[in-house]
Structure formats: structure tokens, C-alpha cells
Amino acid sequence: MSPGALTMVADGLLELHGEQPRLIGTRCTACGSLYYPQALSCRNPGCREKTIQRAMLPTHGVLISYTVQRYQPPALFRIDDWKPYAIGLVDIGDGLEVMGMLSGFALDAIAIGSRVRLVVEPLYIDAARGPVLTYKFAPETET
Numbered sequence: 650m651s652p653g654a655l656t657m658v659a660d661g662l663l664e665l666h667g668e669q670p671r672l673i674g675t676r677c678t679a680c681g682s683l684y685y686p687q688a689l690s691c692r693n694p695g696c697r698e699k700t701i702q703r704a705m706l707p708t709h710g711v712l713i714s715y716t717v718q719r720y721q722p723p724a725l726f727r728i729d730d731w732k733p734y735a736i737g738l739v740d741i742g743d744g745l746e747v748m749g750m751l752s753g754f755a756l757d758a759i760a761i762g763s764r765v766r767l768v769v770e771p772l773y774i775d776a777a778r779g780p781v782l783t784y785k786f787a788p789e790t791e792t
């Protein structure tokens with residue numbers, strides 16, 4: 650997969666490093682606060698310097714909370730083959746928690762504290778653009 654072949658659900662969410670997706674965040678150059686999605690400036694009230702720079706985020710984290718979406722979200726959110734799915738809150742380190750859909754978990758067997766990894770999967774097929782992708786968090790596979 651080349652980066653040019655990807656159509657993401659929104660711009661600026663991630664990029665591929667080889668086969669590995671990386672979320673694109675921003676980091677304050679003064680206080681080090683991390684933001685995802687990308688922020689325009691630092692929002693730390695104790696920070697006087699507001700300069701931020703692009704930061705590639707860690708690809709693994711720990712599931713710290715989740716909920717199961719049991720009704721189909723209204724328009725603007727688009728998904729093919731809708732069925733209930735889980736949304737997780739993942740601690741990816743450096744004080745940043747990222748929300749995303751979960752993939753590869755049985756909805757009745759999701760465990761807080763699970764190690765997860767970032768994956769990219771199709772959300773829907775657009776007639777003109779082809780597969781439209783989003784990031785998700787899947788169980789980390791031990792090797």
C-alpha cells in the first residue's frame with residue numbers, strides 16, 4: 650500500500666510508514682503537551698509558549714475505557730455493513746489518550762487494560778473514491 654493509494658475519512662489523521670500506520674499529532678515545543686487530532690496551538694493553560702510542531706504518535710497503547718455503539722449514528726457518519734461496534738479510549742503514552750473504533754474484539758469480551766495496536770480499515774466504499782479508511786485499535790498480537 651502506498652500513501653497515495655489511501656483515502657482516509659478525514660485529512661491529517663495518519664500516514665503510512667511502510668505498512669505501519671502512524672497517527673499524526675502535534676506537540677508543544679515548550680511544555681511537550683501532545684494533541685490528537687492535530688491542534689493549532691498549545692491548550693495547556695499553564696503554558697505561555699504556544700508553538701506546536703507535527704509529531705508522529707506511538708502505534709501501541711493500553712485500552713483504558715470503551716463503550717459499545719448499539720444504534721447506527723446519524724448522517725455525516727458513514728459506514729457500510731453497519732452493526733454494533735465498540736469505541737475505545739486508548740492511552741498511547743506521553744499523557745495522551747486517543748479515542749477510536751475497536752477492531753477484532755468480541756463485544757462481550759473487551760477487557761480494560763488490553764494492549765492494543767493501531768490498524769487501518771475500510772469504513773465504507775465511495776463510488777468515486779473507492780475504499781474510505783479510518784484508524785482503529787485492534788488487540789496487540791504477541792509474537
Ligand SMILES: [Zn+2]
Nearest residue numbers: 677680691696
Ligand atoms: Zn505548551
